[in-house]
Amino acid sequence: MKAGERIVAHAVVPLDFTYNYRVGQYIERYIKALGEKKIMAVKCQDCGRVFVPPRKICGTCNRILDEWVEVGPEGTIEIFTIGHVKLNKGLVEKIDKPSIIAMVKLDGASSLLPCVINGLDPEKVKKGLRVKAVFKEPPEDSLFDLDHFEPVG
Amino acid sequence: MERKVAVVGYAMTRQASDIGVPRPIMLFELVKGLFDQMGITRDDIDTFVLCSNDFQCGRTISNVFEDTPVGAYMKDETKVEADGVMAVMYGAIRIMSGLYDTALVVGNSLGGSEFRPYLIMDYQLHPAYDRQLGILNEPVTAALQAKAYMEKYKITEDHLNKIAARLLRNAAKNPFALRGKEDATPEYIASSEYLYEPLRELHCYPFTDGACAVVLASDKRAKALTDKPVWIKGFGDSIEGYFLGDRDLSWSRSAKVAADRAYRMAGISNPAKEIDVAEISIKFASQEPIICEALGLFPEGSGAEVADRGLAEIGGEMPVCPSGGGLGAYPFSAMGLIRVAECAKQINGEAGDIQVKDVKTAVAHGQDGFCAQHNAVMVLSSEEG
Numbered sequence: 001m002k003a004g005e006r007i008v009a010h011a012v013v014p015l016d017f018t019y020n021y022r023v024g025q026y027i028e029r030y031i032k033a034l035g036e037k038k039i040m041a042v043k044c045q046d047c048g049r050v051f052v053p054p055r056k057i058c059g060t061c062n063r064i065l066d067e068w069v070e071v072g073p074e075g076t077i078e079i080f081t082i083g084h085v086k087l088n089k090g091l092v093e094k095i096d097k098p099s100i101i102a103m104v105k106l107d108g109a110s111s112l113l114p115c116v117i118n119g120l121d122p123e124k125v126k127k128g129l130r131v132k133a134v135f136k137e138p139p140e141d142s143l144f145d146l147d148h149f150e151p152v153g
Numbered sequence: 154m155e156r157k158v159a160v161v162g163y164a165m166t167r168q169a170s171d172i173g174v175p176r177p178i179m180l181f182e183l184v185k186g187l188f189d190q191m192g193i194t195r196d197d198i199d200t201f202v203l204c205s206n207d208f209q210c211g212r213t214i215s216n217v218f219e220d221t222p223v224g225a226y227m228k229d230e231t232k233v234e235a236d237g238v239m240a241v242m243y244g245a246i247r248i249m250s251g252l253y254d255t256a257l258v259v260g261n262s263l264g265g266s267e268f269r270p271y272l273i274m275d276y277q278l279h280p281a282y283d284r285q286l287g288i289l290n291e292p293v294t295a296a297l298q299a300k301a302y303m304e305k306y307k308i309t310e311d312h313l314n315k316i317a318a319r320l321l322r323n324a325a326k327n328p329f330a331l332r333g334k335e336d337a338t339p340e341y342i343a344s345s346e347y348l349y350e351p352l353r354e355l356h357c358y359p360f361t362d363g364a365c366a367v368v369l370a371s372d373k374r375a376k377a378l379t380d381k382p383v384w385i386k387g388f389g390d391s392i393e394g395y396f397l398g399d400r401d402l403s404w405s406r407s408a409k410v411a412a413d414r415a416y417r418m419a420g421i422s423n424p425a426k427e428i429d430v431a432e433i434s435i436k437f438a439s440q441e442p443i444i445c446e447a448l449g450l451f452p453e454g455s456g457a458e459v460a461d462r463g464l465a466e467i468g469g470e471m472p473v474c475p476s477g478g479g480l481g482a483y484p485f486s487a488m489g490l491i492r493v494a495e496c497a498k499q500i501n502g503e504a505g506d507i508q509v510k511d512v513k514t515a516v517a518h519g520q521d522g523f524c525a526q527h528n529a530v531m532v533l534s535s536e537e538g
Binding site for chain 1 (some may be wrong): 269270
């Protein structure tokens with residue numbers, strides 16, 4: 001670019017508005033139970049699978065799920081990844097201490113729940129490890145009442 | 154197929170991290186160039202199928218500013234929000250209906266310069282659950298999918314590195330790809346930083362600007378428009394449920410269902426033998442064996458052997474992504490459309506340095522969603538049959 005030449009290259013356009021989603025009675029009931037240190041799931045009366053987080057419809061059977069069951073609070077790590085970064089609004093940022101993110105099969109559940117595992121050296125995480133839910137005290141009536149998971153014992 | 158449909162023309166932009174022009178100009182130059190190359194005008198196109206995404210464009214009804222540049226002014230036009238293979242399916246179905254004889258399918262995305270692909274993917278998360286918690290994001294889900302496959306079938310990170318290195322070497326020979334490296338080795342891939350284990354930076358797709366346009370025609374019109382029509386022999390798509398925890402991530406059920414539908418329609422009973430080249434849409438190196446196996450190109454759980462023996466190389470038993478695929482460039486929306494165009498190039502012997510020998514039948518694959526929730530498969534062939 002020549003000295004003094006001005007280029008207007010970009011229009012930076014933020015989208016700055018908020019959606020107000022209704023969580024629905026299933027997530028509402030799930031959150032309320034978390035406050036009592038319980039993890040609630042729904043069972044399909046056709047295929048028998050137990051889903052957590054609870055949702056209203058079984059895709060396979062195309063029916064309403066209406067039988068509530070308690071699962072966990074212990075479970076087993078089925079798949080895990082060790083995070084060396086985090087995403088901040090879509091940008092990759094390095095983190096100092098690696099994180100553990102796992103898909104945990106809670107006792108009594110058929111589906112896996114995405115979880116953060118704390119209190120464990122990332123080098124020691126493995127498939128099959130038993131973990132338990134740690135709840136927020138006092139509860140704040142949000143999804144974050146299920147704060148994280150940690151190794152059993 | 155009651156009414157046959159062929160790809161009769163195609164063009165793509167250079168895929169870049171910043172294509173340097175606004176979207177309408179990119180699209181005008183691409184499509185006008187294609188029309189000129191084919192010796193046609195917009196009057197020769199009966200219906201237009203645009204493939205782009207409102208969130209990625211940052212405005213609702215993203216096609217409003219795309220219609221005029223692609224020549225759709227006052228024409229019959231519709232839009233597909235998902236992947237480009239689905240847009241080609243949509244265009245083909247419109248021609249098969251008998252209402253139209255020609256269709257222009259155009260897909261585009263400016264994920265390199267205009268928006269952040271990982272952020273856009275965050276907006277696919279369940280708003281009242283996963284998006285609140287912030288545990289999942291696209292590379293996390295891909296890493297979990299990779300682990301599920303790798304642990305089940307004893308695949309190592311070295312195998313992933315071999316897959317990524319092969320794709321970058323292929324991409325280096327493809328003048329349209331964004332990221333390539335002629336001498337890429339597994340060690341070179343392993344020298345890039347981890348994001349979420351086992352995925353390193355060079356296992357992941359590069360953020361890409363790009364567009365692709367394909368002209369489809371009925372058998373009635375195809376031969377008047379080109380000497381070398383590439384016939385769409387079959388297609389299928391399939392979608393899984395949203396929740397990752399409900400899925401067995403070690404394989405892709407929906408890619409298999411989509412492929413089975415496409416092969417049935419195309420009369421293919423043994424894809425590993427009958428298909429000469431595959432162009433699949435993978436966002437992460439670890440997705441390649443999962444998708445290839447779902448498409449029946451290699452046996453279940455064979456990822457290690459395929460990587461060790463170089464079976465997916467350009468000169469291998471079953472060449473996969475001679476273009477470099479998703480590690481060479483991944484323009485959302487246009488991705489699957491480029492796969493269709495690359496298949497047509499291969500069938501027509503126009504692929505230059507990445508040409509596979511004697512290609513008659515090719516398969517194109519597109520995906521959308523976390524861990525390829527939605528898959529579409531299309532079989533293309535030089536034989537009208």
